Amino acid sequence: MGLISFTENGLYCSKGDFYIDPWRPVKKAVLTHAHSDHARAGSEKYFAHKDSALVLRARLGENIRLETAGYGEGFSCHGVKVTLYPAGHILGSAQVAVESDGEKWVVSGDYKTAYDGITPAFEPVPCHTFITESTFGLPIYQWKNQDQIMAEIDQWVRSNQALGRYSVLSAYSLGKAQRLVYSLSKFGYPIYAHGAIYNMHEVVRKTWDLPPVHWLKPDTPKDAVQRGIILATGSAIDSPWMKRWSPYALGICSGWMQVRGAQRRRNADAGFVLSDHADWNGLITATLATGASCVYATHGFSAALARYLKEHHGLRTGVVKTAFGEDEED
Ligand SMILES: [Zn+2]
Ligand SMILES: [Zn+2]
Known part of the structure; x- marks a missing residue:
């Protein structure tokens, strides 16, 4: 043995x-x-x-x-x-x-x-x-480099803004969320997060120097949110919480997005092949x-x-x- x-x-x-x-x-x-x-x-x-x-x-x-x-x-x-x-x-x-x-x-x-x-x-x-x-x-499964993916997300957010839609990215709270916050903050977007992500991000920030996120609340000004990006967990996206931020476009960041059909199966408007x-x-x-x-x-x-x-x-x-x-x- x-x-x-x-x-x-x-x-x-x-x-x-x-x-x-x-x-x-x-x-x-x-x-x-x-x-x-x-x-x-x-x-x-x-x-x-x-x-x-x-x-x-x-x-x-x-x-x-x-x-x-x-x-x-x-x-x-x-x-x-x-x-x-x-x-x-x-x-x-x-x-x-x-x-x-x-x-x-x-x-x-x-x-x-x-x-x-x-x-x-x-x-x-x-x-x-x-x-x-x-x-x-x-x-x-072959990944592109991260800068390329972040540039794709940036383009997507801009086109959502032009169409008057909120940009919602689905990400799990530990790992993917921090990576997105770090990279997308560089484009100047304010990041708004569902409570589950906000709380985990705050815990992580006690150990690591990362940009903050705003806790997305019912009274957060809508025009400010539209200029930024909403991060939400998969379960939040399926909940009534999400309805307030309508109309929105949903993007999923996951290695599984590499496979054709994965995006459609999860009812997403965009799939970004970003994996941990x-x-x-x-x-x-x-x-x-x-x-x-x-x-x-x-x-x-x-x-x-x-x-x-x-x-x-x-x-x-x-x-x-x-x-x-x-x-x-x-
Ligand atoms: Zn893991
Ligand atoms: Zn694992």
Whole structure:
């Protein structure tokens, strides 16, 4: 058996007696990041990157037992060394390296290889075995660079303004929202946000220096809102809250927008291919850069990625079923 095994509670290191992103309550949970499919409530003790501490407390409870570290740091447990490295996914996200007796495994968590301007960039970590996410593990998923996407959004907002419509962007509250606020504020747009995004953004701003958003309230002046951009979560868009801001155009920012028909299925007026995950080339480049001879793919199109790495690069590969990727992500 290797350093990490795949159990019904999640990825488990028996030698160090800890789990990584367990989906059931355990004694000791090492977390890659604060998204709800990776960070779940109920464990006795947590370990995570220091920049995700406030978000984790906001989501899992103020009183959780939480130990934190920076990148390149970690802890030791029964002779197993655990170290965190940047994953480039969202603020505070980390890859987890596990090392013992000369054997080294890395769990990627979610990651993206392109730099977004705010999240410390993904860093390949040399290892023997790499457990990689594969949310967008098909060759059709190829991202354009972020500046290009933001320029497309800028054009779209201008045309909405010319037509007298509000511009509403759907984004999840942790990660995508901060990325949009950071990039779109540069165009001079004031950003208005639904309460769920406003609250999360305020928590994140206690750790990171990011532009503020305005809390969009029923009495916010309509002409001001029309000159800006409204950020809302998917569930807010389907609620009565949204009706007040009519007529509006809805744009969805997600890697899934790459596929034809995805935009129409979600009743959007525009789809912007902006993801916090690596695209197909990113997954392959990142995996090969670790030098790992054994790769396990989880989360998404794992079989396709595993087959490609085996056939084209001669790696030993496997597919692991996990409970990740069920929720707020893309
Ligand atoms: Zn995530
Ligand atoms: Zn995930």
